[in-house]
Amino acid sequence: MSTLEDAARLIARALDIQAEIGPDASIATLPAWTSLGHVRVVLELEEALGRSLATEEVVSIDSIAAVAALLATASR
């Protein structure tokens, strides 16, 4: 499974979205991605990676692609 798919599943779980999320989804296109939702995304991501995110990593989270990029760091 690609990291984009993993990222979409993580976002769906964090934001409680049942529908399929496209690979180009972002904070600008997902209404469920609110400020509190963003906190849940960060927590889910930290759990998935097994570590705390660095400040610059937290700032970078604005899309499925950005989450996928962070997930990819775990498999390197």
Added chain:
Amino acid sequence: MVRLRFGKNRRIARDLETERFELKSLGPIACLRLTAPWRNDPDMLRALFQSAEPLSLLAWIQRGPSPDNLERFGWAIIPKGTATPIGLHTVRFGGYRSANCMVGISDRAWWGHDVVIEVRARLINHIFANAEIDRFGGMTASYNAASIFNYRRLGFAHVGTEHRVRRDPVDGKVFDLLAFEIFREQWQQGPFAETTDEHA
């Protein structure tokens, strides 16, 4: 030290509204009345000062939000159809054609409902339309993911990090401070820019 200044920038210090909220422009006394209870609220203290250390009333008067309505402005955020503020958004002019924003939402029931996005967008449009301001900036703590989201969602760029610059005296945690900014021309190309200004 509290500086007393007189007069009012009436183009800026005026009541506004958004889809869901009335934004009531406040003077220093009304602002103090609204925010003084926050000086013992850890969440509000962290939101405003990145420290949960309680403040005395005197310290709050000196350090807390205090609109002079010349260079410092504050709006109570009031859901339409109600009379009770759920928070405060401030704008402070400083530096060259620059303004900074700060917000506190004291009613937890409204957390996660994009209050800051809606209110800040309205205020930025208002300021850009009515003041010689070309840049908005803001600082937030690295642990405040909700605040980081609000800046990014509105199109602010992360322009710097002061690493390990603060320590919360209450829980002892050391954290970074993040700087965000957006310029007028960037804002006007973004999704929250208003094409008309009814207040001009």
